[in-house]
Amino acid sequence: MCIKKVELESKVQELRSLKALKEETENELKDIEREIISYMVENGIDTEITDTAKITYKPQSRTTLDKEKLTEILGDDLKPFEKTTTYNVLRVK
The missing domain is CATH 1.20.5 (Single alpha-helices involved in coiled-coils or other helix-helix interfaces)
Known part of the structure; x- marks a missing residue:
């Protein structure tokens, strides 16, 4: 075009x-x-239900791997390389 x-x-x-x-x-x-x-x-409250929606506001966790440590030490046990982050999530359905 x-x-x-x-x-x-x-x-x-x-x-x-x-x-x-x-x-x-x-x-x-x-x-x-x-x-x-x-x-x-x-x-x-962490949950509310209305006529048209279900609303939640709850903590949510996420676990990630620390890539730098993982590349330094390649082992089978990955627990030492995990990071857990917790935060609240708003959902409106």
Whole structure:
């Protein structure tokens, strides 16, 4: 597809506009998520069911391998190389 320079400029402007809209929308989403999390924390609950949604805000863990240590010592037992991270996750279904 060949477009002219004028059309290219139009596409660039459209792209900038859409990126700005995306950023604004993402900020609004984060604000709403913070409000939901605040509700969950203030009420001391990790699960809430409404007419249209099941909302959970619970800790979640993740275990990863420390690649640098693993390359230094290649053994069968990988437990010494694991890192566990725990954080809360908001889900709205």
